[in-house]
Every structure is written in C-alpha cells, then in structure tokens.
Amino acid sequence: MLKDIDLQLLRKAPLFSSLGPQELGQLLDSASALSLQAGEQLFAEGEPAQAFYVVIEGSMRLYKLSAEGNEKVIELIQAGETFAEAVVFLGGRYPVHAAALSPARLIRIDNTEFVRALRSNNNLAMKMLASISMRLHQLVNDVRALSLESAGQRVAGYLLELAGEAGAGSEVLLPAQKHVIASRLGIKPETFSRVLTGLREQNLIDLEGQHIRLPDAAALRRWRDNHR
Amino acid sequence: MLKDIDLQLLRKAPLFSSLGPQELGQLLDSASALSLQAGEQLFAEGEPAQAFYVVIEGSMRLYKLSAEGNEKVIELIQAGETFAEAVVFLGGRYPVHAAALSPARLIRIDNTEFVRALRSNNNLAMKMLASISMRLHQLVNDVRALSLESAGQRVAGYLLELAGEAGAGSEVLLPAQKHVIASRLGIKPETFSRVLTGLREQNLIDLEGQHIRLPDAAALRRWRDNHR
DNA sequence: CGTGAGTTTGATTCGAATCAATGGAAGTGG
DNA sequence: CCACTTCCATTGATTCGAATCAAACTCACG
Incomplete structure (x- = not known):
C-alpha cells in the first residue's frame, strides 16, 4: 500500500508531473512500496522485468559486471528519480544490476500498467521521450569522457x-x-x-x-x- | 523534392513503419533530400537543430571532439537508419558532430513537423520510445566495454x-x-x-x-x- | 577497546599510447 | 602507362598513465 506522503514525492518526479490526479491514481493502483537495506540488491542484469522504480528515499546504484567480476557503476540514482523505465522497450529484461547504496524506500510501478498509461496519455509519452533522451545524452557524454x-x-x-x-x-x-x-x-x-x-x-x-x-x-x- | 524511390526506402526504417500512407505523406511534406560527399560534414556539435535525418544511401559517422582535437566516434550510421532523432528533446542542439563516411544521400525531416506527428500518433511515439531505448542500451554496453x-x-x-x-x-x-x-x-x-x-x-x-x-x-x- | 571496512600512500607492473619509419594501395597528372 | 604524391595500414621502439600489489592508517561500530 502507498502512503499519502509517497504520493506527494511521486508527483515531484518530472515523469509524472503531467498526469492528472485520476491518471496518476490509476497508475498507482498497481504500484507498491518497498524498502531495501543498504547494499541490498533489487534486481540483477538479465532478470525478467515487470516493473520500474521511483526512489522515494535513499539512493541506488546501477552497475554492470565483467566476466571476472569487476564492477562498473553506470549510474547513481537519487531520491526523486526514476530508473529502469526504458526496460519496457528492451525485451523485458533488465540491462543492469541494481542495488541500494543506503537504506532506501522505492515505489514499484508495473510495466503493463505503465504502457497502458503511455498509450492513452500522449503527454506522458512525451515526458518519457524527454526523460530517456536526457539519459541518452548523459551516456554519450560518459562515453566521450571515458575515451578522450x-x-x-x-x-x-x-x-x-x-x-x-x-x-x-x-x-x-x-x-x-x-x-x-x-x-x-x-x-x-x-x-x-x-x-x-x-x-x-x-x-x-x-x-x-x-x-x-x-x-x-x-x-x-x-x-x-x-x-x- | 523527394523521389518515389526514397519513399520506398524510408518506409523500411522501423521508426516509420507504423505510419499510414497519409501520415507519412504529411511528415514528408516538410522533408527534403540532400547529398553529401565523402567526408563532408553535415552538422557540428552545439549547432541549433531543426531536423533529424534518415540515411538513404551511404553511411555517416557521429563523433565527439576533445579540447585537444582528438576524435571519438560515437556511432556509425548505415543506410536505412535514422540519426539525431532524440535531439528534439535535447534543447534543440546537436550533441555530436556528424559527417559522411562515404558519398551519401539523406532525407531531412523537420523537427516541428515530427513533433506534431508524435503528438497525434501514439504508435509513432511508441516506436520512437523503442528506438531510443535501444540506443540507450547500446550506449550502456559501450560504457561497460570501455570500462571493463x-x-x-x-x-x-x-x-x-x-x-x-x-x-x-x-x-x-x-x-x-x-x-x-x-x-x-x-x-x-x-x-x-x-x-x-x-x-x-x-x-x-x-x-x-x-x-x-x-x-x-x-x-x-x-x-x-x-x-x- | 578491537575489529574490519574504507581510504590513503608507496613501489612496481603492465597495457596501450606515442613516436618514428616503412610499406602498400589508390588516385593524379604528365 | 608509369612516376609521384598521398593516404592508410602496419611494424618497431619507447614512454606514460593508471592498474596492481602491498602496507599503513582512520574511523565507525559492536
């Protein structure tokens, strides 16, 4: 169950700012809250993905592993931010590992419900496009920095x-x-x-x-x- | 002006496959064809972006430069592929340089017209989301490879x-x-x-x-x- | 306190860049 | 059609930045 406080924070995520109260409510019918201890893993790369997440409190790290077990942190996610949204369009598997950096509270948003919302709400789709494009830009810059x-x-x-x-x-x-x-x-x-x-x-x-x-x-x- | 042959090729781009004939036609009203010589630059990073492109023939390289002038190729674009679509959502400036690798023919698609199409056609928006998500995934893998x-x-x-x-x-x-x-x-x-x-x-x-x-x-x- | 994770500092190694030359293949013009 | 230039790729010698290996140090916490 979600608390009202969570809802306040959720509304602050840029992705959801375009949603009306009843649209948001519909999306959250299938949503659930969860807590993680510091260091606890949320999902692993390759795992089937039925949901993405909003960080309400605490922070997360998204990372990849090499064959030898070395780790590369791809992104740090702070409270108020979403992560793994793009997974809906990636064959339904997480492309990275995710673990909590600190004790964290998250909201889990169901993929199928989200896709429904995307289809019916064009503004949401545009927000989503903007959000993913920003991340794309960030990654291009990471590639540049790593190489040059x-x-x-x-x-x-x-x-x-x-x-x-x-x-x-x-x-x-x-x-x-x-x-x-x-x-x-x-x-x-x-x-x-x-x-x-x-x-x-x-x-x-x-x-x-x-x-x-x-x-x-x-x-x-x-x-x-x-x-x- | 666009030739019919171009239209055939355009339809093959996954982004446009969801468009009906008249939707595609509308999008292409504001489109234009252009040719580049091998090595010719199309746009520079930071330039204001009014359009994105489909490669009809030939290939392109997208790259970044360091302060000292060193170059990192971010992506190679082949015939049939689109590039710089995400720029619509990035404050209207190209995040990379683009130049032709070989003699190339392109179709230039106007941003404002494209956004109009995105807003009115939810399927197109979904295709676009899928397309950008794939690129995101690719880049995450590049980052992993460069680091690990x-x-x-x-x-x-x-x-x-x-x-x-x-x-x-x-x-x-x-x-x-x-x-x-x-x-x-x-x-x-x-x-x-x-x-x-x-x-x-x-x-x-x-x-x-x-x-x-x-x-x-x-x-x-x-x-x-x-x-x- | 003592224990252990995290960070710092030092010595050494190693992968890839750089610097330098050579070797082709492609295209140009006489 | 053949020199000649030019660009690109290869090969060799050397340097250099960052990783690795190793040890001390610092706290937070039980």
Whole structure:
C-alpha cells in the first residue's frame, strides 16, 4: 500500500508531473512500496522485468559486471528519480544490476500498467521521450569522457558537474562512498584518492571526507582544460 | 523534392513503419533530400537543430571532439537508419558532430513537423520510445566495454557483433576505414592493427583488407572471455 | 577497546599510447 | 602507362598513465 506522503514525492518526479490526479491514481493502483537495506540488491542484469522504480528515499546504484567480476557503476540514482523505465522497450529484461547504496524506500510501478498509461496519455509519452533522451545524452557524454579524458579530467569534470552553476566556494557532497564514485568515473579507488590529494595540494579543492569545497570553480575548470 | 524511390526506402526504417500512407505523406511534406560527399560534414556539435535525418544511401559517422582535437566516434550510421532523432528533446542542439563516411544521400525531416506527428500518433511515439531505448542500451554496453574490457576484448566483441548469429565461417565487412573503427572502439589505429594481426596469428580470424572471416566464432568468443 | 571496512600512500607492473619509419594501395597528372 | 604524391595500414621502439600489489592508517561500530 502507498502512503499519502509517497504520493506527494511521486508527483515531484518530472515523469509524472503531467498526469492528472485520476491518471496518476490509476497508475498507482498497481504500484507498491518497498524498502531495501543498504547494499541490498533489487534486481540483477538479465532478470525478467515487470516493473520500474521511483526512489522515494535513499539512493541506488546501477552497475554492470565483467566476466571476472569487476564492477562498473553506470549510474547513481537519487531520491526523486526514476530508473529502469526504458526496460519496457528492451525485451523485458533488465540491462543492469541494481542495488541500494543506503537504506532506501522505492515505489514499484508495473510495466503493463505503465504502457497502458503511455498509450492513452500522449503527454506522458512525451515526458518519457524527454526523460530517456536526457539519459541518452548523459551516456554519450560518459562515453566521450571515458575515451578522450584522463582520470584527472574526469574527476574535475564530475566535481564541477556536482557543483552545478553555483559560484565560488560552493560545497559539494559526494553522493556515495569514494570507491563507488571511482567506479562511476571509470577509475580505481587508489587513483581517485591520488587525484583528489593532487587537487588539494594545488588548493583547487578543500577535502573533508565526502564533503568537498571548490574555492575557485573557474580555476578548477581551467585546470581540467589544460591538464594532460 | 523527394523521389518515389526514397519513399520506398524510408518506409523500411522501423521508426516509420507504423505510419499510414497519409501520415507519412504529411511528415514528408516538410522533408527534403540532400547529398553529401565523402567526408563532408553535415552538422557540428552545439549547432541549433531543426531536423533529424534518415540515411538513404551511404553511411555517416557521429563523433565527439576533445579540447585537444582528438576524435571519438560515437556511432556509425548505415543506410536505412535514422540519426539525431532524440535531439528534439535535447534543447534543440546537436550533441555530436556528424559527417559522411562515404558519398551519401539523406532525407531531412523537420523537427516541428515530427513533433506534431508524435503528438497525434501514439504508435509513432511508441516506436520512437523503442528506438531510443535501444540506443540507450547500446550506449550502456559501450560504457561497460570501455570500462571493463581490454582493447582485445572490445575488438573481438565487435567482430562477433558484426558477425551476428551467423554460424561458422561467417564473413564480416568492416563498415568503415580501420582508423574509424578503432575510434569507435576507443583505441588507436596502431593498437587495432596489432590486435587484428594477433588474432590472425592464432587463426581466429582471416584478414583481407576490410573483409574479415571468422572461421570459428565460438573459439573467438572463448578467446575474448578468457583473454586478459 | 578491537575489529574490519574504507581510504590513503608507496613501489612496481603492465597495457596501450606515442613516436618514428616503412610499406602498400589508390588516385593524379604528365 | 608509369612516376609521384598521398593516404592508410602496419611494424618497431619507447614512454606514460593508471592498474596492481602491498602496507599503513582512520574511523565507525559492536
């Protein structure tokens, strides 16, 4: 069963903002809430997919494994965001593994019900197209970064992205443990650590655990653009 | 103006297969044909986008550039395929550069007209969702390969993908010059060459210019799974 | 406290890039 | 039709960035 509080949060997801109250209600008739412990796995790659999810609280990591068991974090999902929506159109199998980064509460939305809503509500379909297109764009940028940028450039770029438009002195909180961020950036934890201390030594960042301050975002941007 | 022949080919693109004759006709009222010489650039990253394209003949490469001018081929587009459709939802700017690999004929489809069609035709919207989702999946796999696989594994995987389900002795034709394929795979031409000769020396492939034969796809798959 | 996961730091190795030359194949123009 | 240029691919020697291996260190937590 869903609580009213959940519904409030759900409405905030851009994907659902176009739905009227009764449309949303219909979609949620088949929805259910669930909780995950930190580290708990939600689904595995290749598993048949009957649903996608909205994160109400906590955060998730989506990742792939190599044959040798090495892990690459594809995406970090924060509260308020949806994930695995595109699976409806992918032959009904999850293309990644999903696990909770922290204790999490999710809403599970049934695929068939969602497709019904998509078919009947053109606005929803447009929102969905916009949402998937954004993700596509993100991934293209990840591919570019992995292929054309050094570890240092990717780290700097990531910090700047987290800082957003915020001006000087902006403080950033890493959305996960450092080794998870490292994997997200396609580098090893050791390398991530070295890059961060390197940046600190040049006074380009202030480092305090997961909290990082960017005293001079412009200088950091310059460093990224010039550096190897 | 469009020729009838073009229309035949257009209908083959999965995106348009759901359209009735008059819907397609309406979409194509605002469409136009154009030709490109080999190597000619169609659009640059960041350029405002009023249209997307269908390749009627020839092939295209979509690529990104680094600050230093290095190039990463994101995708190779063959005749019959569409590209840059998702741009409608991306703030109207192309996220990549596009240039012809060989002499090419394209059909240019106006964005505003296309959005109109999307809004009025739910089937088209669903097809579009499916199409973009596939590309998303592809990119996730590229990210995985770039992060978790060695150069050799990526090359072997690419050859196997080109060969498709075809059984033993299948012959594959590289869809572009080798340095372009190398960039697509995120490696340098020299490395690509070395990997191919390595595979040849182990009799895992037969090499004749752009033609590559896979005498034993299973063995190649095994090599990829075991090798570094 | 002690235990263990997570992070940092150091030494070394390794894969792929870079730098450098050579070898063809394709196309151009005399 | 053959030099000549040019582009592309291959091969070799070397360098370099990041991974790996190994050890210390730091906390959060039982």
